[in-house]
Amino acid sequence: MGGDDALLPVEPVFLKSLRDHVYGLVRDAILAGRLKGGEKLNERHLASQLGISTTPLKEALRVLESEGLVRSEPRRGIYITFNAGQAEEMMLARAALESMIARQAAKRVKDEDVALMRALIVEMRAGLETVDVLQLIALNERFHNVIHEASGCSYLRRLQGGQNIYTHAARLSVLSEERERFLAVEEHEAIANAIAAREPDLAERLMRDHVIRSGEKHLLRV
Amino acid sequence: MGGDDALLPVEPVFLKSLRDHVYGLVRDAILAGRLKGGEKLNERHLASQLGISTTPLKEALRVLESEGLVRSEPRRGIYITFNAGQAEEMMLARAALESMIARQAAKRVKDEDVALMRALIVEMRAGLETVDVLQLIALNERFHNVIHEASGCSYLRRLQGGQNIYTHAARLSVLSEERERFLAVEEHEAIANAIAAREPDLAERLMRDHVIRSGEKHLLRV
DNA sequence: TCGGAGAAATTGATATATCAAGTTTCAGAT
DNA sequence: ATCTGAAACTTGATATATCAATTTCTCCGA
Numbered sequence: 001m002g003g004d005d006a007l008l009p010v011e012p013v014f015l016k017s018l019r020d021h022v023y024g025l026v027r028d029a030i031l032a033g034r035l036k037g038g039e040k041l042n043e044r045h046l047a048s049q050l051g052i053s054t055t056p057l058k059e060a061l062r063v064l065e066s067e068g069l070v071r072s073e074p075r076r077g078i079y080i081t082f083n084a085g086q087a088e089e090m091m092l093a094r095a096a097l098e099s100m101i102a103r104q105a106a107k108r109v110k111d112e113d114v115a116l117m118r119a120l121i122v123e124m125r126a127g128l129e130t131v132d133v134l135q136l137i138a139l140n141e142r143f144h145n146v147i148h149e150a151s152g153c154s155y156l157r158r159l160q161g162g163q164n165i166y167t168h169a170a171r172l173s174v175l176s177e178e179r180e181r182f183l184a185v186e187e188h189e190a191i192a193n194a195i196a197a198r199e200p201d202l203a204e205r206l207m208r209d210h211v212i213r214s215g216e217k218h219l220l221r222v
Numbered sequence: 223m224g225g226d227d228a229l230l231p232v233e234p235v236f237l238k239s240l241r242d243h244v245y246g247l248v249r250d251a252i253l254a255g256r257l258k259g260g261e262k263l264n265e266r267h268l269a270s271q272l273g274i275s276t277t278p279l280k281e282a283l284r285v286l287e288s289e290g291l292v293r294s295e296p297r298r299g300i301y302i303t304f305n306a307g308q309a310e311e312m313m314l315a316r317a318a319l320e321s322m323i324a325r326q327a328a329k330r331v332k333d334e335d336v337a338l339m340r341a342l343i344v345e346m347r348a349g350l351e352t353v354d355v356l357q358l359i360a361l362n363e364r365f366h367n368v369i370h371e372a373s374g375c376s377y378l379r380r381l382q383g384g385q386n387i388y389t390h391a392a393r394l395s396v397l398s399e400e401r402e403r404f405l406a407v408e409e410h411e412a413i414a415n416a417i418a419a420r421e422p423d424l425a426e427r428l429m430r431d432h433v434i435r436s437g438e439k440h441l442l443r444v
Numbered sequence: 445t446c447g448g449a450g451a452a453a454t455t456g457a458t459a460t461a462t463c464a465a466g467t468t469t470c471a472g473a474t
Numbered sequence: 475a476t477c478t479g480a481a482a483c484t485t486g487a488t489a490t491a492t493c494a495a496t497t498t499c500t501c502c503g504a
Contacts (some may be wrong), residue, residue: 017296017457019284043486053459055277062241062281063288068380074239075465075486089377095379096322100314121493155311156318158290239487265456275489280456297456386492452499458493467484474477 019056027115029080030069031165037083041070067162084219087165091215094163097156098144099208105151106195106203117192121186123186133175136184140175143188147195147207160210168219180217187213241278245285251281252291252304253387259305263292289384304442309387316385319378320366321430327373327415328425330410335372339365346407355397358406359390362397365410369417369429392443402439409435 029035043061047054061078064070069082105113120143128138147155174180187210194203248268251257265283269276283300286292291304327335342365349358370379396402409432416425 019457042484044484054486055280055458055460058277059281059284062284066285066288068385070375072486075484076467077485086377088237089375092322092326092375093319093378093381097315104314109415153311153314155290155308156315157317162288241487266452266454276456277488277490294456297454298497299455446504447502449500449502451480452498454495454497455494456493459491460486461490463486463488465484465486467482469480469482471480472476472478 017056018052019059022050022052022057023060024061025050026064027069030064030080032167035080036187037080039080041080042076043078055063070170088219090163090165091212091219094160095208095211095215097160097163098211099204101151101153101156101160102147102191102195102207103200103204104153105147106198106200108152109195109198111151113146114192114196117195120146121185121189121192124188128181128185131181133172134180136175137171140184140188143192150195166218170218173221174214174217180214182212184214239278240274241281244272244274244279245282247272248282248286248405249289249291252286252302253340254389257302259302261302263300263302265300290416309350309441312385312387313434313441316382317430317433317437319382319385320433321426323373323375323378323382323431324369324413324417325422325426326378327369328420328422330370330374331420335368336414336418338368342368343407343411346410350403350407353403356396358397358403359393362406362410365414369413372417388440393441394441396436396439402436406432406436 035041040062043054044058047057050057056159061070061072065072065078068086069080070078072078081172102222124136124139127139151157152183164167175184187206191210192201194206248257257263263431265276265279269279272279283292283294287294287300290308291302292300293303294300342361346358346361346365349361373379397406409428413425413428414430416428
């Protein structure tokens with residue numbers, strides 16, 4: 001079992017429910033590698049370590065299990081199942097879902113959404129000069145959000161969100177490369193053009209390739 | 223809140239854990255429409271109705287929430303969020319993930335997998351004559367399973383499995399149409415050929431179109 | 445009649461106790 | 475020395491009790 005410092009007790013700061021808080025803590029610990037694949041978790045031990053009872057922890061672990069990050073064997077224990085291979089598959093899942101969202105967006109996009117996308121592209125180009133990586137990350141997210149909104153696919157969006165496993169550090173690292181920043185803007189512009197032209201097939205393909213190419217860069221940083 | 227007959231008490235047949243059993247019961251009730259969108263669930267009431275305590279029920283509800291079928295509002299209640307729109311999006315999610323799996327399969331497929339696929343196609347063609355719908359359903363599943371195995375993508379497969387919402391009745395109904403049976407075999411053969419030819423782009427596109435076309439037929443039966 | 449303050453009821457959130465399946469340990473026979 | 479099996483221990487599964495936020499109801503005053 002992992003060292004007792006892999007997870008620290010929860011502070012009495014109840015921003016949200018304990019179970020949600022704990023869910024985030026354990027999920028982050030798994031994705032950051034502080035809890036490694038194959039490691040065994042003990043519900044009671046973990047609960048007391050976190051300073052909570054087992055009830056909210058059980059609920060959090062059940063969610064993590066349904067997401068495929070851990071596997072629960074009845075009366076045996078909970079094992080971390082996340083590994084590098086799964087990280088790559090989660091990236092592929094994100095590519096599949098994000099490209100389906102782009103396809104739907106290309107079918108339903110409104111002119112005002114197109115205007116928003118184009119405005120963001122302009123901002124991104126400007127950001128290439130200033131090299132404010134934090135701002136580029138934010139612009140990146142806003143760009144994808146505009147497409148999500150335009151698609152009207154709330155379920156796909158939610159499912160896609162669950163496949164995000166990149167840390168802030170990885171994002172910073174990737175976008176610190178000048179070539180990556182340039183490529184990202186080029187690809188975003190191509191995607192925006194395909195959606196604006198109402199070409200679902202093209203938008204889907206460009207988005208898939210963008211997520212996979214960019215994703216492979218991120219996976220290297222882990 | 224739903225009528226007291228929407229869900230019946232669990233039998234003392236513990237094939238699996240109570241939480242898994244209850245999870246299946248509630249999920250089926252939602253997908254079958256016995257628990258309708260917008261309906262409010264009461265944890266205590268539902269637990270006593272099922273003859274169990276709230277602990278396993280809470281865990282089951284948390285999983286359903288992470289799947290997006292219900293939404294839990296702290297200290298307010300649990301509301302069914304599933305509706306026709308989400309059903310369509312789940313079909314699209316299945317198309318996106320299944321087509322990504324087909325893409326990976328086309329990259330990694332082994333000759334023995336190809337042989338398996340071709341054998342199943344032959345069986346399907348034969349099945350067209352005998353019109354044994356149950357057997358066709360089974361062949362259908364085996365065909366998709368071969369592709370899943372060939373892809374080596376266990377996570378994508380699992381995620382895709384969570385998007386299956388068609389009832390057995392809907393499957394029966396759809397495959398009872400002669401034209402649908404014919405189309406399905408044709409599409410399966412085209413997919414098999416694309417994978418055998420190691421053409422990821424083609425396999426992905428064909429699989430996506432197949433799942434969407436067939437899915438829209440299923441959604442009409444609900 | 446209307447409206448708001450506050451008490452009562454409701455209900456999910458959390459904690460704790462109990463149950464039962466699985467694992468480990470170790471005495472005792474071969 | 476090795477194998478067997480029963481007892482002790484672990485641990486997740488389940489049940490129950492308690493807590494606290496929210497809603498609903500009630501009643502008094504304008």
